[in-house]
Amino acid sequence: MNRAVFAVVGHPNKGKSSIVSTLARNDSVKVSQRSGTTTAADVVRVETAHSGYELVDTPGFQRPNKVLAWLNQHSVQADQRAKAVETFINDVECQKRFPDEVALLTPLIKGAAILYVVDGSRPFGVEYEAEMEILRWTGQPSMALINPIENHEYVDSWSDALAQYFKTVRIFNPMKADFERQLELLQAFAHLKPEWAKTLRQVNQDLINFxxxxxxxxxxxxxxxxxxxxxxxxxxxxxxxxxxxxxxxxxxxxxxxxxxxxxxxxxxxxxxxxxxxxxxxxxxxxxxxxxxxxxxxxxxxxxxxxxxxxxxxxxxxxxxxxxxxxxxxxxxxxxxxxxxxxxxxxxxxxxxxxxxxxxxxxxxxxxxxxxxxxxxxxxxxxxxxxxxxxxxxxxxxxxxxxxxxxxxxxxxxxxxxxxxxxxxxxxxxxxxxxxxxxxxxxxxxxxxxxxx
Structure with missing residues (x-):
């Protein structure tokens, strides 16, 4: 089976673990309002009757500006950027200085698609651009999810900013998304990588039957x-x-x-x-x-x-x-x-x-x-x-x-x-x-x- 793998990434405390828990229908995933609850990449396997996929719950970005600066020092050509990210996660000194970013980027270099999560109730800031640029360097298919944790006040400005980096932008509140809304998001996942489309369609059908x-x-x-x-x-x-x-x-x-x-x-x-x-x-x-x-x-x-x-x-x-x-x-x-x-x-x-x-x-x-x-x-x-x-x-x-x-x-x-x-x-x-x-x-x- 060509198993789809999605890494849920973003700034700390934006609802990444909540999205993993909801989509995996698994309430053992740690969810907390406290920043830094997820300290290492945690793989959650979703098994259905005839298919399945994986979600990787990752730590949040901690020092994206410094990481991006390191990457820029080690690559100047676009075709070398993914290789630079791979060098970064394998570098012993980087593993010590940037453990969260290394844990976050490792599943992406291994082939996981990107689900970038932001909080639509908080304003967009330039500090997020470094995160999105780093993700673009990996060359992996990606989707942005706007999680309106408290309200929808800044959803529009986030949509405009995210569209500069991601082809697909969706609003998804993991605390309120019903079963049909979850199926819709899984259907959208199928468009990220053509070779995963059949697998994810089978996942949806299995979930409906279940x-x-x-x-x-x-x-x-x-x-x-x-x-x-x-x-x-x-x-x-x-x-x-x-x-x-x-x-x-x-x-x-x-x-x-x-x-x-x-x-x-x-x-x-x-x-x-x-x-x-x-x-x-x-x-x-x-x-x-x-x-x-x-x-x-x-x-x-x-x-x-x-x-x-x-x-x-x-x-x-x-x-x-x-x-x-x-x-x-x-x-x-x-x-x-x-x-x-x-x-x-x-x-x-x-x-x-x-x-x-x-x-x-x-x-x-x-x-x-x-x-x-x-x-x-x-x-x-x-x-x-x-x-x-x-x-x-x-x-x-x-x-x-x-x-x-x-x-x-x-x-x-x-x-x-x-x-x-x-x-x-x-x-x-x-x-x-x-x-x-x-x-x-x-x-x-x-x-x-x-x-x-």
Whole structure:
């Protein structure tokens, strides 16, 4: 394979490591606001199903004017400039005096293309001209990336200056670039060196296919989570009813702990699917209501009472004709639906019911106290809403971002109504089966459209 290699170079603290981390989808790359975090060239290999490429995270220029002066002293002809750069990096004295520039230029002399990174929120200055001139001496294909770290105030002046040295100039913010923006940049890379074009086109196709597989894997995680949470119950054997009453708080605590831990595990699996390993995982740190059983917050994640009541009519035993009419001419959960009144009423009056303790007599004496499963009709929607909400944030999170993830809310009902009507109906019927602890065939396929 003719592997493409790109050296990410520039002044210190301009976002070079952030660009490497985002394009490599690798959050193990060190990213810091402190200048000089990268002290040696670090090769990051990006492997896809049928192809791959390499990114070289380099130290920033430290003394470009002195380096350029050295080069000018050792070469006067244009056809000798690349050779002069090679002499520079192999010179023992230069390795001692200019370690950062030697580390930066070495991968270029070995054949890497140049990705020169500047900060579009800081003004252009003549001190950058020495850097760009040194890069031009290497003779390698190059592209300039303007990273507007804080704002776009100086992007235009940078574009004018960079155009004097680079054929291709792009604006790219690694902290905000979504998947499609990353693909666009990789497509632009293919034009730097014709012999790499086929390889990089294959990389893009592999990434698109892998993205779809990530979405399918996420749907499988959600389906298993729904199945587990909707059937879970906990029981304890006791001698009499008084003991059953006394252990009820313990059952509630154990039940709630297991359910929360199960949801937490699914979140960890979701982060792993998208290769985010440096992000805080706990619900508290995700700026979400942390308690899965805080029913006052349920209507934020699931459906409100009116929506639940309408779903009850759609999925009720007497609502077949009404459901057909709703699919044909009405929006789910928005208007009154004729028929299915029994389903409508039970959904409305049961919307605040969570779970009750059941006491069963044992054949050989004593009792068994059972807590669970949850029988609230909104519960499957709450689980779906919380997961879809997180998936939307995690799947679009750049790998250059670190620490606590800031989460914004979504409207699950809006997500559902964007689906095909037949899919909406199948989803509601599946949720009705789940809350009755009945199996749902191919559940992951039903919920996949929600994970856009």
């Amino acid at each position: 993205r779809e597989q990530q979405r399918k894997n996420s749907a499988i995680i959600l389906a298993r989570l729904l199945e587990d949470l909707c059937v879970y119950q906990i029981s304890r054997k006791v001698l009499n009813k008084k003991q059953a009453e006394s252990i009820q708080p313990l059952l509630v605590e154990e039940f709630s702990y297991w359910m929360r831990q199960r949801e937490q595990r699914s979140i960890e699996e979701l982060f792993a699917v998208y290769a985010h390993y440096q992000t805080e995982l706990t619900m508290e740190n995700l700026n979400m209501p942390p308690d899965l059983f805080d029913c006052d917050q349920w209507y934020m994640w699931g459906l409100n009472k009116k929506q639940l009541a309408t779903v009850g009519a759609i999925t009720g035993a007497a609502a077949g004709a009404a459901a057909d009419m709703a699919v044909a001419g009405h929006s789910f959960m928005l208007g009154a639906i004729g028929g299915g009144l029994l389903g409508f009423g039970s959904a409305w009056f049961g919307a605040d019911k969570l779970v009750t303790v059941k006491l069963q007599g044992l054949p050989l004496g004593g009792f068994e106290a059972v807590y669970g499963p949850i029988n609230n009709k909104n519960f499957p929607y709450v689980v779906i809403g919380r997961f879809v909400h997180l998936h939307q944030q995690i799947s679009q999170r750049n790998h250059a971002q670190r620490g606590v993830m800031q989460v914004t809310t979504i409207d699950l009902q809006q997500q559902i109504t964007s689906l095909e009507r037949s899919t909406q109906k199948a989803l509601h019927q599946s949720c009705a089966r789940l809350i009755k602890q009945k199996t749902v065939d191919d559940l992951e396929t039903l919920i996949l459209p929600l994970l856009k």
